[in-house]
Amino acid sequence: xxxxxxxxxxxxxxxxxxxxxxxxxxxxxxxxxxxxxxxxxxxxxxxxxxxxxxxxxxxxxxxxxxxxxxxxxxxxxxxxxxxxxxxxxxxxxxxxxxxxxxxxxxxxxxxxxxxxxxxxxxxxxxxxxxxxxxxxxxxxxxxxxxxxxxxxxxxxxxxxxxxxxxxxxxxxxxxxxxxxxxxxxxxxxxxxxxxxxxxxxxxxxxxxxxxxxxxxxxxxxxxxxxxxxxxxxxxxxxxxxxxxxxxxxxxxxxxxxxxxxxxxxxxxxxxxxxxxxxxxxxxxxxxxxxxxxxxxxxxxxxxxxxxxxxxxxxxxxxxxxxxxxxxxxxxxxxxxxxxxxxxxxxxxxxxxxxxxxxxxxxxxxxxxxxxxxxxxxxxxxxxxxxxxxxxxxxxxxxxxxxxxxxxxxxx
Numbered sequence: 001x002x003x004x005x006x007x008x009x010x011x012x013x014x015x016x017x018x019x020x021x022x023x024x025x026x027x028x029x030x031x032x033x034x035x036x037x038x039x040x041x042x043x044x045x046x047x048x049x050x051x052x053x054x055x056x057x058x059x060x061x062x063x064x065x066x067x068x069x070x071x072x073x074x075x076x077x078x079x080x081x082x083x084x085x086x087x088x089x090x091x092x093x094x095x096x097x098x099x100x101x102x103x104x105x106x107x108x109x110x111x112x113x114x115x116x117x118x119x120x121x122x123x124x125x126x127x128x129x130x131x132x133x134x135x136x137x138x139x140x141x142x143x144x145x146x147x148x149x150x151x152x153x154x155x156x157x158x159x160x161x162x163x164x165x166x167x168x169x170x171x172x173x174x175x176x177x178x179x180x181x182x183x184x185x186x187x188x189x190x191x192x193x194x195x196x197x198x199x200x201x202x203x204x205x206x207x208x209x210x211x212x213x214x215x216x217x218x219x220x221x222x223x224x225x226x227x228x229x230x231x232x233x234x235x236x237x238x239x240x241x242x243x244x245x246x247x248x249x250x251x252x253x254x255x256x257x258x259x260x261x262x263x264x265x266x267x268x269x270x271x272x273x274x275x276x277x278x279x280x281x282x283x284x285x286x287x288x289x290x291x292x293x294x295x296x297x298x299x300x301x302x303x304x305x306x307x308x309x310x311x312x313x314x315x316x317x318x319x320x321x322x323x324x325x326x327x328x329x330x331x332x333x334x335x336x337x338x339x340x341x342x343x344x345x346x347x348x349x350x351x352x353x354x355x356x357x358x359x360x361x362x363x364x365x366x367x368x369x370x371x372x373x374x375x376x377x378x379x380x381x382x383x384x385x386x387x388x389x390x391x392x393x394x395x396x397x398x399x400x401x402x403x404x405x406x407x408x409x410x411x
Contacts (some may be wrong), residue, residue, distance in 0.1 A: 001194065002037055002242065002280035003030050008186045011131075014330050016178050017351050024343040028262050029269070031338040033276055036252055038284050041240050042119070042195060045218050045286075049209060050108065050116045050199065058114075060107040065307070066099030068118075069300055071107050075115035076293055083294050086301040098307040120196040124335045129310070130191050132328035138188040139177070139323060143169045170322055174352040192237050193287035198296070206234070206290040213238060213288060220283050231298040236288040242280075249277050263342040326352050333364060340368040 001007055007030060010023055051057050062068050073087050090097055104121040122130075146169035176182040199209050213236055214222050223237040242248060252273045257266045291299070299306070329350045337345055349364055350356060363374040372379070 001030065001034050002282075002284050003034065003276070004190075004281065004284075005186070006030075006279075008189060011189060011331065011334060012184060014334060014348055015184070015327065015352055016180060017348055019345060019348050024337050024345040025264070027334060027338040028264055028340075028343045029272055029276055031335075032257075032260060032262060032264075032269070033252065033273065034280075034284075036255065037242055037248055037277070037280070038195070038240075040251075041218060041242055041284075042197075042286060045216060045240060046108065046117060046119065046197065048216060049212055058109050058111070060109075062103060062105045062107055064099060065097070065101035065103055066094060068103055068105055068107070069094075069097055069099075071113070071115065072296065072300055074113040075109065076297060078293075079297070080294060083297045086297055090301050097301065097305070101307055116200060118198045118200075120198070122191070122194050122196065124332060124339075126310075127191060127194070127335060128328045128332040131189055131331040132324045134188055134190070135184060135327045136324045138184060139173050139182075142182065143173050143323075145169075146172050167322070171353065174323055174326070178352045192285050195286045196289065197286055198289045198291060200291055200293060200296055203292060206292070210234065210236070210290055230303040231291075231295040233295055233299075234290040236290070238286045238288050239283045240286055241283050245277050249274050252277065262339065322355065323352065325356065326350055326354065329356060329361060332361060336365065336368055341370070342368065 006026065010026065013020070014023075047057070060071065062071065069090060073090060076083065076087060079087060102123055102125075104123055106119040107115055108117040108119065109115040143166065147165045150165045150169055173182065177184070199206065201209065213219060218240050219238055220241050221239040225235045225237075227233050227235060243251075253270060257269050261269055330348075330352075333349060337343075346367075349360065359374075365371065366373045
């Protein structure tokens with residue numbers, strides 16, 4: 001995001017329970033304007049890297065993992081025996097591969113089922129999860145240090161002190177984070193793969209693509225790392241430069257914003273563009289992954305299956321349920337406000353020091369999007385015409401229960 005510093009300040013305040021009146025408006029602006037600022041840059045960057053000269057590039061927008069895995073399976077033209085075995089297993093049992101997992105992904109190829117790259121935009125749940133894991137990992141040494149200090153107190157026979165003491169230490173850390181006695185840094189909440197690009201090819205082709213990334217005129221910096229495990233790939237944290245402020249403002253002002261305003265007055269939105277772009281960073285980050293077909297299939301169909309790793313990551317947070325859950329819920333609420341049809345936050349529904357069930361998020365979804373999804377399926381709307389309402393087979397002493405509008409709440 002080009003407004004990452006402001007987003008970090010807002011997230012830090014919300015984790016402390018501090019809301020400012022303009023927060024909802026800023027979040028809505030950020031997640032409307034930033035895609036418009038960055039998308040043309042990413043599109044040009046990818047076109048220069050992977051578009052065959054003179055060829056028509058095909059782009060498919062895929063929304064669930066079943067579509068993505070099916071696209072990969074069709075495109076893998078020369079699988080080795082192990083890769084073929086994995087793909088055959090997928091084709092025989094597609095329901096075993098989490099087919100309804102939501103994604104926001106663009107598959108890029110040429111004619112037919114050819115596939116050369118994929119662009120994935122990380123979704124709400126995965127962003128909240130990752131922020132939660134990063135904050136928890138940052139705080140875990142302090143939680144354990146405080147737990148060790150608490151262990152010097154009296155012990156109670158038959159009580160699992162590890163869990164009890166860790167929970168008590170975690171609450172102390174949450175209290176200090178909320179008060180500001182402990183602080184998270186931008187690096188503690190930084191997520192560098194909001195936009196993820198995966199380039200697929202043979203090893204020599206990947207070497208050529210890596211060199212093209214490093215020398216591309218839009219690239220300000222590249223930081224390289226390698227992943228080794230159940231599969232292997234090369235990861236590049238690429239810093240891309242956006243066009244100049246005047247050019248960007250002119251392009252954004254020329255767009256039609258009425259269908260996408262998300263509760264903002266379109267004229268107000270248009271009037272906010274110059275200041276937003278002027279304050280924004282001149283660069284933003286994209287993760288580029290270079291992978292062979294064998295490693296791609298292993299990561300999507302084999303031991304590296306993403307959804308299984310997600311389940312494992314969530315299980316790893318089981319000893320820090322309060323911190324991880326509350327950071328995730330706060331971040332999820334922040335992202336939901338950004339896409340909701342209204343910009344008024346009202347109040348912050350979560351505190352680091354509180355305890356919440358996932359059901360809370362259902363009620364929040366309803367409040368933000370005007371949906372009655374936190375109701376019992378037996379709930380019915382209040383009558384407005386003065387008529388009495390009979391509650392089906394509900395009866396008292398054999399007589400049906402009937403309520404007038406004035407008695408509905410009492411009933």
